[in-house]
Amino acid sequence: MQYRDYDFKAIEKKWQDYWVKNKTFKATDFSDKPKYYVLDMFPYPSGAGLHVGHPEGYTATDIVCRFKRMNGFNVLHPMGWDAFGLPAEQYAVETGTHPSITTKKNIETFKKQIRSLGFSYDWDRELSTTDIEYYKWTQWIFIQLYRKGLAYLDEVPVNWCPALGTVLANEEVIDGKSERGGHDVIRKPMKQWMFKITEYAERLLEGLDKLDWPDGIKEMQRNWIGKSIGANVVFKVSDSLEKIEIYTTRPDTLFGATYMVLSPEHRLVRTITTDSYKNEVEAYIEKSSRMSDLDRTSLNKEKTGVFTGAYAVNPVNGKRIPVWIADYVLVSYGTGAIMAVPSHDERDFEFAKKFNIPVFCVIKPTEKQVEEKNIKIQDVLEGKLCWFGDGTGINSANSEGLDINGLGVNEAISRTIKWLENKGIGEGKTNYKLRDWLFSRQRYWGEPFPVVHMEDGSIKLLSENEIPLKLPQVDNFKPSGSGESPLANAGEWLEYIDPETGMKGRRETNTMPQWAGSCWYYLRFIDPLNKKAAWDPKKEKYWMPVDLYVGGAEHAVLHLLYSRFWHKVLFDLGLVSTDEPFLKLVNQGMILGLSYKDPRGALVPGDKIEIKDGKFYNRENGDELIEFPAKMSKSLKNVVNPDDVIKVYGADSMRLYEMFMGPLEATKPWNTLGVEGVFRFLKKSWRMICESEIKDFQLNRKQLSTLHQTIKKVTNDISTLNFNTAISALMIFINEFSKDNILSREAAETFIKLLSPLAPHIAEEMWEFLGHENGTIVYEKWPECKEEYLKEDEVEILVQISGKPKVRIMISSDSDEEATKAKALENSIIAELIKGKAIRKIICVKSRLVNIVI
RNA sequence: GCCCGGGUGGCGAAAUGGCAGACGCAACGGACUUAAAAUCCGUUAUCCCUUAUACGGAUGUGGGGGUUCGAGUCCCCCCCCGGGCACCA
Structure with missing residues (x-):
C-alpha cells in the first residue's frame, strides 16, 4: 500500500461505513465466550444536540468494550433514547408541532453525532422509550406492579400554578415560584398514582453493600432512604381518652421530655385543642398550610408554634407536659408527633428557649467529651446548654421498675424499649425517610397508564391483551386548565366500555414520569425485538447483570434508586434472575x-x-x-460542540482528548488547545507506521522492555479506567520508537493493537496498511505482557544520606540487600560524605534506594 | 449545619510510604524553509551562591502540628473550592 497523509476524514468515514455494513459489533446471544454487558446512561435527545459532556462517558465505555472484545469477551453494548419528556412537549405547546416529530428529528441528529465518534454499539438493538413496541412493555410492567399491590391512588399535594393553569414538576418550581414567569405555586391535593417503594426500603439499603459503586453515590442513596432506629411511645392526653403516639430515636431521654409537639396536620390537633386556644390553633394551621415546603423547611427560620391548651402525661414519670403544634414537626415522618427533649435536642432546645419551656437535663456528659468540646458541665446540668453527645443517665428512674441512671446511651435505649414493651406503651421501631414514589404526571408526552376509572368508582386495570394503550393524537397540547393532563381533552380516546360487563369508564389521563422508560431499558436491550414478551428469560439469564454502567452523577438517587426498585420487584416476581441490575457503576465527571x-x-x-x-x-x-x-x-x-472538534481534528483526536484530559471521574475544564496535542500524537503514530521501514527483526533488550512495559501499563490502565495514563504510556512508546526510521513488525503491530480501543479508526487503517487487507482489528487478540522482558540488567538506585538524595548509581538488578549496601558505601562521593561519621543505620529498598542514616 | 469529592508548575495532570512535576498544552530558543504552516531538537518550579542557564546549596504538593530513616501519600487540627442533603425527632 502506498503511503498517504493522515487523512482522518476519509479514514473515519471508511471504517464507520465498514463497521455498519459488516455489523462488526453485533452481540450474539448465547455465545460460548464469557459475556460482558456495558451500558451507557441513554440520553434525552434534545434539540441542541450533543455537547462534549456526552461523549466522555460514551468514549470510556467504548474503549472498555473494544478492549474486552480483544480479550475474548462477547460484549453487549447498546444505545437508545430516553425520549419522553417535557422539552418536546413544551415545544409542542409553543409551536403546535407534535412531540413525536420533534423527537424523531432530535434522535436523528443525536444518532448521526454519536455515529461520527465511531462508538461500537450494536445498532440492531436501538430503542426509544417512545416506541409503541417499547412502552407497551412499560405498561406491562406497571400491570405487574399493580397486581403485586405496589401501585395505589392517593390524594396528594402537587405543585399547582393557578396563573399558568397547570401542574408543575418539582424541577420547574424554583423557590416557590414557577420557573417560567415567576408565578406563585401552591400545593393542591390531587389524585395521584403512587408506588410503594417504601416496602423495599430495607432491601434497597442492604443491596448497596455488595455493589461496586462509588462510595459517594451509595452514601447518597443511604441518606435518601434514611434509616433510623428508635421507638414509638404512647402518651396519654390528660383529662381525655385520646392517646398520642410519638417516634423517637432517643427513648433514653424520655425523662427529659418537657413538652410535646404535633405537626399542624396531625389528625388529633382539633380534637385535643381546648376552646380557649382554638382561634390561635386554627390560624396557625391555616398559615402553615399556605406555606410551601420550601418556606417551611428553609434554613435559619425561626421556630414557630402555638400551644393547644392540652396536656399529655409522660409515661415514665407521670408528669403533665404541654402539647404544642409547630411546623418543625413533619406529618409525613414517623407518627407526625414528637416528645420534645430540649436538654438533648438542638431543635427542641431552640423552641423551648423561645417559648420559655423548662429544660431538664437527664444525661451527664462524659468527662472526655466535656474537655474536647470545651464546655462547662454545670451549664448542661442546669439546662443552659443543649447536650447531644455521649454521656450517662441521670434523673432517670421511676418507681415502676425503670432505672437507667448511670447507663450509657445505647444500654439506656435498649433498657427503656424493653420496659415500654413490657408495659405495652411502646415498642422498638425503625423508620425511613424514604417516601412512596409519586408516579403520575399531568402531561401529554409520556406513557399512558393502562388503567380505567369505571362509572361505579372502581378502578379497572387493563388486561395484558389490551395493551399497548396508544397515546392518542391530539391537536392541542396545552394543559386542560383543570389541572389535568392534556389527555383530558382527548375526546373519544377517554371513553371505555368494559368488553365483559359493558360498564362505561374513563381512561386515566395522567401519564407516567420520564423515569418509567429508563427504569428497565437495560432489560429490553437484551431482547429488543421480542413481540411476545418484554424479554426472553433465557437471554436475560445469559446477559444480566450489567457489568459496567457509566453515566452522570446527577442520577445518583432518582434513576438509580427507581430502577433498583423495579428490578427487585421483577426479581420477586421471578422475571429476572439477579436482584441488583448494575454491578459496577462509574460516574464520569463534568x-x-x-x-x-x-x-x-x-x-x-x-x-x-x-x-x-x-x-x-x-x-x-x-x-x-x-x-x-x-x-x-x-x-x-x-x-463546545463535538462536531466542530471532529471537523478540525477528527473523531479519534476527539476521543483521545476526552480521555487524556484527566481521570474519568474528575470535573475538568475543556481546552481546545489540548486537542492539538493528541492530534500531533496521532499524526506521529501515523508517520511512524507508514513512513518507517517495517521489517521482521529481533528487538534488543531495551526495546523489548519498553514494549512490554507499555503493554502492561496500557492493559492495567484500561482495566481500571485510567485512560489518561494509558494514553501517556503510548506517547512514551512513540517518543522512544519513532527515533529510528526502521521499525520491527512486532512493535508496530503491538502498538496498533494497544491504540485501537482508544483511537479505532486510525488503528484499523494502519492495521490494513501493514498488510491485513481483509478484516478488522476489532477481534484481534490483545497483546500479552511477558514479565521476563520487563526485567532490565541494571537498575539505577538512589543513595540518600539521612533522607537527602545524594547520588544515583547503577547496580545489577538482582543485587541483594548486602551487595546493594556495599555498592552504595563504596561510591566515592558517598564515601567522602560519610567520612569520619558514625553510621546509625542503613535502610535498603530493593532496586530502589539506599538510605544511610548518620 | 451534616455527608461526599477535591486543593501539586503559567495551564490539564502523573507519582505500591522511597529521586515530586511522568505525559501533554502554553511559552522561549534553535534547525528546516525565500517565507509561513507542518515537522524536528533544546530550555522552562522558586530562591541562594556565582563572571554563570556550570558546580554546589536551600526551599517547594492549601496552612499548622505529628508519626517515620524517609510524607503529595499515613494521623490530628484548620482554611478554601465543587457537589449532594437539609428541622426526618
Whole structure:
C-alpha cells in the first residue's frame, strides 16, 4: 500500500461505513465466550444536540468494550433514547408541532453525532422509550406492579400554578415560584398514582453493600432512604381518652421530655385543642398550610408554634407536659408527633428557649467529651446548654421498675424499649425517610397508564391483551386548565366500555414520569425485538447483570434508586434472575467550559472577551479578566460542540482528548488547545507506521522492555479506567520508537493493537496498511505482557544520606540487600560524605534506594 | 449545619510510604524553509551562591502540628473550592 497523509476524514468515514455494513459489533446471544454487558446512561435527545459532556462517558465505555472484545469477551453494548419528556412537549405547546416529530428529528441528529465518534454499539438493538413496541412493555410492567399491590391512588399535594393553569414538576418550581414567569405555586391535593417503594426500603439499603459503586453515590442513596432506629411511645392526653403516639430515636431521654409537639396536620390537633386556644390553633394551621415546603423547611427560620391548651402525661414519670403544634414537626415522618427533649435536642432546645419551656437535663456528659468540646458541665446540668453527645443517665428512674441512671446511651435505649414493651406503651421501631414514589404526571408526552376509572368508582386495570394503550393524537397540547393532563381533552380516546360487563369508564389521563422508560431499558436491550414478551428469560439469564454502567452523577438517587426498585420487584416476581441490575457503576465527571470572570467575580460571556498580550479583557468596560472554568451554558457562550472538534481534528483526536484530559471521574475544564496535542500524537503514530521501514527483526533488550512495559501499563490502565495514563504510556512508546526510521513488525503491530480501543479508526487503517487487507482489528487478540522482558540488567538506585538524595548509581538488578549496601558505601562521593561519621543505620529498598542514616 | 469529592508548575495532570512535576498544552530558543504552516531538537518550579542557564546549596504538593530513616501519600487540627442533603425527632 502506498503511503498517504493522515487523512482522518476519509479514514473515519471508511471504517464507520465498514463497521455498519459488516455489523462488526453485533452481540450474539448465547455465545460460548464469557459475556460482558456495558451500558451507557441513554440520553434525552434534545434539540441542541450533543455537547462534549456526552461523549466522555460514551468514549470510556467504548474503549472498555473494544478492549474486552480483544480479550475474548462477547460484549453487549447498546444505545437508545430516553425520549419522553417535557422539552418536546413544551415545544409542542409553543409551536403546535407534535412531540413525536420533534423527537424523531432530535434522535436523528443525536444518532448521526454519536455515529461520527465511531462508538461500537450494536445498532440492531436501538430503542426509544417512545416506541409503541417499547412502552407497551412499560405498561406491562406497571400491570405487574399493580397486581403485586405496589401501585395505589392517593390524594396528594402537587405543585399547582393557578396563573399558568397547570401542574408543575418539582424541577420547574424554583423557590416557590414557577420557573417560567415567576408565578406563585401552591400545593393542591390531587389524585395521584403512587408506588410503594417504601416496602423495599430495607432491601434497597442492604443491596448497596455488595455493589461496586462509588462510595459517594451509595452514601447518597443511604441518606435518601434514611434509616433510623428508635421507638414509638404512647402518651396519654390528660383529662381525655385520646392517646398520642410519638417516634423517637432517643427513648433514653424520655425523662427529659418537657413538652410535646404535633405537626399542624396531625389528625388529633382539633380534637385535643381546648376552646380557649382554638382561634390561635386554627390560624396557625391555616398559615402553615399556605406555606410551601420550601418556606417551611428553609434554613435559619425561626421556630414557630402555638400551644393547644392540652396536656399529655409522660409515661415514665407521670408528669403533665404541654402539647404544642409547630411546623418543625413533619406529618409525613414517623407518627407526625414528637416528645420534645430540649436538654438533648438542638431543635427542641431552640423552641423551648423561645417559648420559655423548662429544660431538664437527664444525661451527664462524659468527662472526655466535656474537655474536647470545651464546655462547662454545670451549664448542661442546669439546662443552659443543649447536650447531644455521649454521656450517662441521670434523673432517670421511676418507681415502676425503670432505672437507667448511670447507663450509657445505647444500654439506656435498649433498657427503656424493653420496659415500654413490657408495659405495652411502646415498642422498638425503625423508620425511613424514604417516601412512596409519586408516579403520575399531568402531561401529554409520556406513557399512558393502562388503567380505567369505571362509572361505579372502581378502578379497572387493563388486561395484558389490551395493551399497548396508544397515546392518542391530539391537536392541542396545552394543559386542560383543570389541572389535568392534556389527555383530558382527548375526546373519544377517554371513553371505555368494559368488553365483559359493558360498564362505561374513563381512561386515566395522567401519564407516567420520564423515569418509567429508563427504569428497565437495560432489560429490553437484551431482547429488543421480542413481540411476545418484554424479554426472553433465557437471554436475560445469559446477559444480566450489567457489568459496567457509566453515566452522570446527577442520577445518583432518582434513576438509580427507581430502577433498583423495579428490578427487585421483577426479581420477586421471578422475571429476572439477579436482584441488583448494575454491578459496577462509574460516574464520569463534568466537563467545564473556559470562562472568564471580572475583578468582582462575575462571569463574563465568551463573546465579550478581548485578548491582548496574552491577557483577557472585557470588551465593554476594559476590566481585566481571569480565566476560570465554569459549567457550560448557552448564556456564557462557552459550550463546545463535538462536531466542530471532529471537523478540525477528527473523531479519534476527539476521543483521545476526552480521555487524556484527566481521570474519568474528575470535573475538568475543556481546552481546545489540548486537542492539538493528541492530534500531533496521532499524526506521529501515523508517520511512524507508514513512513518507517517495517521489517521482521529481533528487538534488543531495551526495546523489548519498553514494549512490554507499555503493554502492561496500557492493559492495567484500561482495566481500571485510567485512560489518561494509558494514553501517556503510548506517547512514551512513540517518543522512544519513532527515533529510528526502521521499525520491527512486532512493535508496530503491538502498538496498533494497544491504540485501537482508544483511537479505532486510525488503528484499523494502519492495521490494513501493514498488510491485513481483509478484516478488522476489532477481534484481534490483545497483546500479552511477558514479565521476563520487563526485567532490565541494571537498575539505577538512589543513595540518600539521612533522607537527602545524594547520588544515583547503577547496580545489577538482582543485587541483594548486602551487595546493594556495599555498592552504595563504596561510591566515592558517598564515601567522602560519610567520612569520619558514625553510621546509625542503613535502610535498603530493593532496586530502589539506599538510605544511610548518620 | 451534616455527608461526599477535591486543593501539586503559567495551564490539564502523573507519582505500591522511597529521586515530586511522568505525559501533554502554553511559552522561549534553535534547525528546516525565500517565507509561513507542518515537522524536528533544546530550555522552562522558586530562591541562594556565582563572571554563570556550570558546580554546589536551600526551599517547594492549601496552612499548622505529628508519626517515620524517609510524607503529595499515613494521623490530628484548620482554611478554601465543587457537589449532594437539609428541622426526618
